[in-house]
Structure formats: structure tokens, C-alpha cells
Amino acid sequence: MPCFADIxxxxxxxxxxxxxEPDSRASFLEAIIMADVMGKKLCVIGGGSNMLVSDEDFDGVxxxxxxxQISVLDEAAPVEEGAPHTTTVSATAGVHWDDFVSYCVRMGLAGVEALSGIPGTVGASxxxxxxxxGQEVASVVTAVEVWDREEKAVKTFSREDMDFGYxxxxxxxxxYEHGPHxxxxxxYPSPxxxxxxxxxxxxxxQTNAVGMEQLARALGVSVGESFSIQHIRDAVLQIxxxxxxxEDVHRYENPxxxxxxxxAPDTALDEGPEDRPEGSPEDRNKYSCGSFFMNPLLSxxxxxxxxxDAPRFPAVDEQGRDVVKTSAAWLIDHAGFKAGYKVAEDSTAGLSTKHTLALTNRGGAKTEDIxxxxxxxxxxxxxTYGVTLVPEPVFIGVEL
Ligand SMILES: Cc1cc2nc3c(=O)[nH]c(=O)nc-3n(C[C@H](O)[C@H](O)[C@H](O)COP(=O)(O)OP(=O)(O)OC[C@H]3O[C@@H](n4cnc5c(N)ncnc54)[C@H](O)[C@@H]3O)c2cc1C
Incomplete structure (x- = not known):
């Protein structure tokens, strides 16, 4: 059996x-149902890129x-005069997210190219x-088929049903009973x-609007201008x-x-360590959950x-109220925690050396160190600021 550290x-x-690891719809459902019927703790995992798990044994399934599987549902659908030509694509939960993005870009399907390189799976997305x-998966999702563990039935949610927000x-x-964490x-720890x-x-x-300043700068265009989706994908992966x-491609060498x-969207697996550019295993910045803290939504x-000079953006919270979104990275940085910060010089956990968003395993860290x-x-x-940051990853067997 694997450890969570492996996955x-x-x-x-x-x-x-x-x-x-069920390989059919029936066996996936069976595994979930059996765990619930037997009262076992159930964790449905995708790429394991948004969870922080205890060092203790996990007594569950x-x-x-x-x-x-990725399927194009209406490849040959006729297009009405003047209507935008859309295509409906479905993907099973276990599809690696970036494989899905790569497929869409290759097929000339726009809408997810800026989400290139996000680790994890379609199910967790x-x-x-x-x-x-500048993109969110919510804007292109039309239906989500789920197993309802409470009512023990398959259901299909529309985008509206999904109640997407930040x-x-x-x-x-x-x-959660009353909001994240x-x-x-x-x-818990699954929905x-x-x-x-x-x-x-x-x-x-083949083209789509560029949605964010940093990306637009990298492409040499203005925000809102159209650009090739392949080039948008390439630029996002580079940034x-x-x-x-x-994510670190070398994690896929783990059996x-x-x-x-x-x-995996990174360097080739067959390179020798001496050929690996920065960003490979020696650069521990990739051993993270991505952004550890969410951008706070404030009254x-x-x-x-x-x-x-703190960043402020208009936003709407989960209750539909107008709020102000600020930047977790700015707060962390201005509170004195610079890129590369560690609690002690010999700590095995530290902020990424490139920015303040990611908490990283510098090699040999335990969950308690993170x-x-x-x-x-x-x-x-x-x-410093009276703001309590809320973590983004799912915590399993641990609390902050
Ligand atoms: C380097 C790095 C960069 C990142 N960048 C971004 C970013 O730019 N934007 C962003 O939004 N996120 C980012 N993330 C976070 C993470 O990649 C996403 O949240 C991703 O969707 C998690 O997918 P996963 O399959 O790894 O989920 P997991 O970590 O495996 O699971 C997370 C949660 O989803 C649940 N889950 C998994 N599969 C299913 C399923 N089939 N049905 C129901 N629940 C399920 C799990 O039970 C768990 O509660 C980043 C992470 C890393 C490591």
C-alpha cells in the first residue's frame, strides 16, 4: 500500500x-458505496495536489x-448562422487536468488554455x-455527474446548481459545516x-481573449486581445x-x-540530472500544494x-455579498515573510524561494514541519494586519 507521501x-x-484504483464506472461507484456502507473513512483522491495529510497512518479507504476518457459529444453538430461554434466535451473524473487542457488546445477548443499546468484531475477541478x-473552470462547465453519498443516487448538476465561486x-x-476549514x-475529507x-x-x-495582465505582458499584447490558444498555453506553462x-514530473517515476x-507539462523524463534545468527535483519549489492560503475576502x-497600497479587488462572497478581495501573497510578504522564509535555518519546510504563495517541502519535511x-x-x-488567512488545501488528520 502507498503512503500519502507517494501520491x-x-x-x-x-x-x-x-x-x-477502480478502472470502470461500476467499480468506481462500488468502491465508494462499499466504503460508506461499511462506515469506513473515505478519501477520493485525484492528483493529491490540494491536500495536506497527517504523518499518522490513515485508517480508511x-x-x-x-x-x-475524454469524449467529444457533438463533433458534428450543425452551427446556426451567426452563433458561436461550440463543442461539448466530457471527461471522466480521473483524467489528469493538464492532459485535458492539452487535448482541448490540440483540437482547437478554447476556454481552458490559461488553466494549463494546474496539477490534479478533472474530478477535483x-x-x-x-x-x-484570467480563467476559471466554472465558465466552461455545463454539467457535473456525481454520486450522491447521502441519497445514494447518481445526479447531474448544471453550472448553476454547482454554485461556483472563488x-x-x-x-x-x-x-464543512460553516465554510472552508x-x-x-x-x-470529510471528500465531498x-x-x-x-x-x-x-x-x-x-484557435484564438481566445487574453485575460490577465501578467500573461498579456508575456505575450506582448493587451488584456482582452485575442491570441492563439497554443501560444497562450505555452506562455502559461513557461510562467x-x-x-x-x-508539479514535478519526476513524481511520476514513483510506482x-x-x-x-x-x-506531464515539464522537462523530459529521460534527461540525466546534469541536463535538468532549474525547476527539476533539485529545485524543491515544486513540492507544494500550490497557493497555500486563499486570497482573503474582506468586508x-x-x-x-x-x-x-494593499491590493484590493471587488468580489462577491459565498453568501452573495459584495466584498473586497486582497492578496494573500502581499499580506505574507509585507508581514515580513519573504520568499525562501524558513522558521529556522535548518528547517525542512520553507516558503518557495520564488514567491510567497507556496509552502514547500525542502526535502525530508514531515507534515508537522509544514x-x-x-x-x-x-x-x-x-x-500585523488583523486578517486570519484561510488555507486552500484539504487537511486530513491535522489542524492548523
Ligand atoms: C504546483 C501547484 C500549482 C497549483 N496551481 C493552482 C492554480 O493555479 N489554481 C488552482 O485553482 N489550483 C492550483 N493548485 C491546486 C490544485 O492543483 C487544484 O486544487 C486541483 O484541482 C486539485 O486536484 P487533485 O486531483 O490533485 O485533488 P486532490 O488533492 O487529490 O483532492 C482535493 C479534494 O478534492 C476531492 N476530490 C478529488 N477527486 C474527486 C472526485 N472525483 N469527486 C469529488 N471530490 C474529489 C478530494 O477528496 C479532496 O477533498 C496548484 C497545486 C500545485 C501543487
């Missing part, structure tokens, strides 16, 4: 007592969907509504609704690589990860207390 990007976490460089969805809401529900398949509606186009925000990806009063770093940063930001 998570943070490379920490204890032994798993039962690990199953971990299920990883082995199905990796809708749990926290992944987003980057790193939020109906599915994520079922994991509050008391867990009976379904009440397990994703079986996601249907996307994408624009049949991510430079920031250490791609427990073998076969879970078609082509106007709370936002008014921040320094004048937590100690996270607590120190959260306390520092709270003491």
Missing part, C-alpha cells in the same frame, strides 16, 4: 490502510479513479473551481457528491515553470503514480484598515 505533491503523509491567469462550489461546501461534515464525469462546452476557435508552480498522466470595514511554518505565517499576518 501527494507535498510529498508528506502517512501510510494508507486500503488503496483502490483511499479511492483513485483510474478511468481516463470542479470541487474548488480551479482558476488562473475556490468554491456546492461540492466543497458539503465538506470549519468543522468537517460526515463526508458528499463524488464527481464521476464533467461536461464542458468550449469554443471551437508557471519559472515560478515553480508546475504509485505510474500511468496517472499522459504527458469594506476590514479592507479600510489595510495600508493604502504546519509549523503555516502557523507562524498565519500568526504573523494576523498580528
Amino acid at each position: 501527494t505533491t507535498m510529498e508528506v503523509g502517512g501510510r494508507i490502510s486500503e488503496f483502490v 483511499v479511492v483513485r479513479d483510474k478511468r481516463r 470542479v470541487v474548488q473551481n480551479i482558476g488562473a491567469y 475556490r468554491h462550489s456546492l461540492l466543497k461546501a458539503t465538506m 470549519t468543522a468537517p461534515t460526515q463526508f 458528499r457528491y463524488i464527481v464521476l464525469e464533467v461536461t464542458f462546452t468550449l469554443l471551437h476557435a 508557471r515553470d519559472a515560478k515553480g508552480m508546475l 504509485w503514480m505510474a500511468g496517472t498522466v499522459e504527458s 469594506q470595514d476590514e479592507a479600510d484598515k489595510l495600508p493604502a 504546519l509549523q511554518l503555516a502557523r507562524t505565517i498565519r500568526e504573523g499576518v494576523r498580528n
